[in-house]
Amino acid sequence: NAGVTQTPKFQVLKTGQSMTLQCAQDMNHNSMYWYRQDPGMGLRLIYYSASEGTTDKGEVPNGYNVSRLNKREFSLRLESAAPSQTSVYFCASSEGYGGDYGYTFGSGTRLTVV
Amino acid sequence: GQQLNQSPQSMFIQEGEDVSMNCTSSSIFNTWLWYKQDPGEGPVLLIALYKAGELTSNGRLTAQFGITRKDSFLNISASIPSDVGIYFCAGHRTDSWGKLQFGAGTQVVVTP
Numbered sequence: 001n002a003g004v005t006q007t008p009k010f011q012v013l014k015t016g017q018s019m020t021l022q023c024a025q026d027m028n029h030n031s032m033y034w035y036r037q038d039p040g041m042g043l044r045l046i047y048y049s050a051s052e053g054t055t056d057k058g059e060v061p062n063g064y065n066v067s068r069l070n071k072r073e074f075s076l077r078l079e080s081a082a083p084s085q086t087s088v089y090f091c092a093s094s095e096g097y098g099g100d101y102g103y104t105f106g107s108g109t110r111l112t113v114v
Numbered sequence: 115g116q117q118l119n120q121s122p123q124s125m126f127i128q129e130g131e132d133v134s135m136n137c138t139s140s141s142i143f144n145t146w147l148w149y150k151q152d153p154g155e156g157p158v159l160l161i162a163l164y165k166a167g168e169l170t171s172n173g174r175l176t177a178q179f180g181i182t183r184k185d186s187f188l189n190i191s192a193s194i195p196s197d198v199g200i201y202f203c204a205g206h207r208t209d210s211w212g213k214l215q216f217g218a219g220t221q222v223v224v225t226p
Contacts, residue, residue: 004156031212033213035216040123040218041218042118042120042202042216042217042218042219043157043202043216044216045213045214048212048213050211050212058213090156090157092156094212100144100145100162100164100206101162102147102149102159102162102204102214103157103159103214104159105156105157105158106156107154107155107156108154108155108156
């Protein structure tokens, strides 16, 4: 019954520090996504992975890198955190063609960069 | 990128009232989806719409896929306290490969 699991749930970083946000899904979904949510701006796509072994940039990729480790796991890395990256980060997965079936979201990682 | 305009931005309503919100775009979408986000959680899919003019219900929720394919509407009837949250519309175009475009959300607050 896990769905999409994100770790950690909360994180505070100092400017310039690096960290990796982890995401794993147990639904055998092919596609996975990373979004950030900022007040009044909805959800913006950072990176996505259509299938294992592929990754592509979304709307706001600068400052981030991703790794599709296997079919289950899709991680997001901040190499040198900046205050502008303070946000809530959501991982999502979808069965096949995600747009038609919708996404299943994790519960989010709340990141503060000071 | 494409813009989804969702309104209203927020709503303060009394328990028992009906709620309406909508989403418009300058582009045509092939699929419209509505999500709800509870505080501290990720969005959860409520309703998916696949055809222009389609009207779909899920309990007290009713959503419609606009005839022009550029808009969608969500209605909540007889609101209850657990309807509190942020409601997001999302649209998908076949040529955008699986990537959803989200509206900014409608914050719903229900008072007893």
